[in-house]
Amino acid sequence: MDFELSAEHRMIRDSVREFCEEEIAPIAQEVENEHRFPAEVFEELGELDMMGVPISEEYGGLGGDQLMYALVTEELGRVSGGIGLSYAAHVSLGSKPIELFGTEEQKERWLTPLASGEAMAAWALTEPGSGSDASDMDTMAEKDGDEYVLNGTKQFITNASVAGSVLVKAVTDPGEGYDGISTFIVDPEDDGFEVTTVWDKMGLNCSPTCEISLDDVRIPEDRLLGEEGEGWKQTMKTLDGGRISIAALSTGLAQGAYEAAKQYSGEREQFGQPISKFDAIRDKVVDMYRKTERARLLTHKAAVRYDAGESVTTESALAKLDASEAAREVAEDAVQVLGGYGYTEDFAPQRFYRDAKLMEIGEGTSEIQHLVLGRQLGL
Known part of the structure; x- marks a missing residue:
């Protein structure tokens, strides 16, 4: 097993991270407060060739794999759960099924504008x-x-x-x-x-x-x-990939919350020292890191197996279940680490906390993931 990302994967991740820091982070709370779909962000993602990462270049996509797509989704979730959610729904649910199940005419007519970023799905x-x-x-x-x-x-x-x-x-x-x-x-x-x-x-x-x-x-x-009559089989195949994207989005939410708590705990002083030096805070931040890393490993494992053409019903359900719960738990702990500031809109943890809850509901609740996993385990 090789846990290192390829140079191409790192390049895509880093370029998207830079874009997120410069273009999305400054407006993340604003668009949330305004309940405004930031069309300009998705237009720019289209210009970066990110709106069809796992879609063939023949139809306007980037021609990347599921792992690359997971990395992009995580980076978006790290700064904005809402933008990450619309992105994941566009790619996994609205675009990918056309590539998987559509005719050549359907792909040319409907998939190309989606993968190139001309339209949302x-x-x-x-x-x-x-x-x-x-x-x-x-x-x-x-x-x-x-x-x-x-x-x-x-x-x-x-x-x-x-x-x-x-x-x-x-x-x-x-x-x-x-x-x-x-x-x-x-x-x-x-x-x-x-x-x-x-x-x-x-x-x-x-x-x-x-x-x-x-x-x-x-x-x-x-x-x-x-x-x-093929609609339900298509749905099951679509959700195998879609749950990986929600796991990646959840991992991004957890990462963003962890980073906010880590930075704050290192800067905030009480009793003459940073609060990160106190056992209660240090242990909380360490647990946040542990949960985020675990979620990422499960997500990447599912993505790599998906790219290898293997059945990933178990892996995608497990990644989605674990990462979504990790997102909620880490975001909640981030609010706690920041104390009163964590409850204000001046800091991101409150937004991560609210966004993370949907990850345990959408594309199959946590209870449904337990059902799926139980069936896969023969229980």
């Missing part, structure tokens, strides 16, 4: 009544000649209000259960598509989370992604 799976049983959906897609007619409501959809395309899961055969679900490429300009709500949230408010309504949305049959 979204993925619509969850519904108001589905919760953790994402397969329990009421959105229907009925065939009518050479078109499909979509009707339903999707809930908690990241990027829907700023997207150039949305991958929508819908039932095409109600009697087939999992095998009756299909995926469709929907253009937000299609008649009958409407973003009905943009939610105000506990955190991550620069990343739009939406409810969308599909009211007799007619789309041509060439917008079906893959074949009818």
